[in-house]
Amino acid sequence: MRVHLAADHAGFELKAALADALAADGHEVVDHGAAAYDADDDYPAYCIAAAEAVRDDPGSLGIVIGGSGNGEQIAANKVEGIRAALIHSTETARLAREHNDAQVAGIGARMHTPDAAIELARIFVGTPFSNNPRHVRRIEQVAAYDAARG
Numbered sequence: 001m002r003v004h005l006a007a008d009h010a011g012f013e014l015k016a017a018l019a020d021a022l023a024a025d026g027h028e029v030v031d032h033g034a035a036a037y038d039a040d041d042d043y044p045a046y047c048i049a050a051a052e053a054v055r056d057d058p059g060s061l062g063i064v065i066g067g068s069g070n071g072e073q074i075a076a077n078k079v080e081g082i083r084a085a086l087i088h089s090t091e092t093a094r095l096a097r098e099h100n101d102a103q104v105a106g107i108g109a110r111m112h113t114p115d116a117a118i119e120l121a122r123i124f125v126g127t128p129f130s131n132n133p134r135h136v137r138r139i140e141q142v143a144a145y146d147a148a149r150g
């Protein structure tokens with residue numbers, strides 16, 4: 001699995017730890033920034049770049065990391081076709097994939113220990129979409145709204 005990562009300063013250390021953990025699990029990790037720690041940097045460009053990469057790389061997943069993960073998830077969701085979910089527990093990590101077919105996860109590095117955050121990422125990356133018709137139907141309804149907006 002190819003996993004596109006992005007983080008601002010708040011998630012910078014976790015991004016590196018996550019990249020190592022996912023690579024050790026056999027995943028191919030692509031880093032969309034920040035390339036260096038900058039305590040005053042802004043997350044949108046990194047997260048949008050990662051989400052665009054996921055959009056252009058079907059079958060891949062993305063993880064965007066910040067202090068809370070909220071703004072990172074919001075930025076990723078601006079990319080057409082992307083479903084980004086904030087994952088903050090093992091259950092939301094699993095359900096983001098099983099029910100929502102989210103291709104991007106937001107994680108708050110200030111909300112979890114590094115080990116707990118890595119566990120969330122591993123669950124997200126390792127869980128397939130259920131393909132259950134009721135979940136497919138709901139995802140299609142959201143996509144139809146998106147398409148109608150143009």
Ligand SMILES: O=C(CO)[C@H](O)[C@H](O)COP(=O)(O)O
Nearest residue numbers: 010066067068069070071072
């Ligand atoms: O989580 C985030 C956005 O949702 C950011 O990482 C967070 O807002 C950065 O905060 P600060 O600039 O105060 O370190």
